[in-house]
Amino acid sequence: MNIVLGITGSIAAYKSADLTSQLTKLGHEVHIVMTQAATEFITPLTLQVLSRHPVLISLEDEKNSWKPGHIELADNADLFLIAPASADILGQLANGLAPDPLSAIYLALPSKTMKFIAPAMNGKMWHHSATQRNLLQLKNDGVTIIDPIEGELACGYQGIGRLAEVEEILKAILGENPPS
Secondary structure (H helix, E strand, O other): OEEEEEEOOOHHHHHHHHHHHHHHHOOOEEEEEEOOHHHHOOOHHHHHHHHOOOOEOOHHHHOOOOOOHHHHHHHHOOEEEEEEEOHHHHHHHHOOOOOOHHHHHHHHOOOOOEEEEEEOOOHHHHHOHHHHHHHHHHHHOOOEEOOOEEEEOOOOOEEEEEOOOHHHHHHHHOOOOOOO
16 A cells, blocks of 8 residues: 655654554555654654655655656555644644645545544643644544544643554554544
8 A cells, every 4th residue: 555644743753653664564655744843853864764765844855856746645645644643734734725745745635545644732732622623624524533542741741632552543544443
């Protein structure tokens, strides 16, 4: 399966290395697209080595070809996953905004492409009415949400907001344990 894995700015971005490694070992083609904020938490080189593909971060990365890389990635994706997904990216996607390659790919995905989002954020941000409204819009648009879990958050709080465990994300996207 051809998978586009989006990674946004969150301390949980380190889990994307394990997710990439496991998907690659299972024989999937994994193409990484990072937001600029994600590069503050994990290096593109790590993900490039694990995925065996170049990592797309900005539209500047596409200068080597006449064909827009983000459109090609969207056209060829069987599955689109953002893990972790920040509150910011949820708002962009729910409102049709495309300021970076990740959100542009989302808007260019064929309707048949399976779409999953695994959010990670502070519990107050998760419960905010704007975030909940954006999640509802994404669900209405055909996106499957892999809910965050409860536990200790990087900000020191306890509660909901942790990225779902890698094993649970794998089960959800590979059809072994669909999210509710």
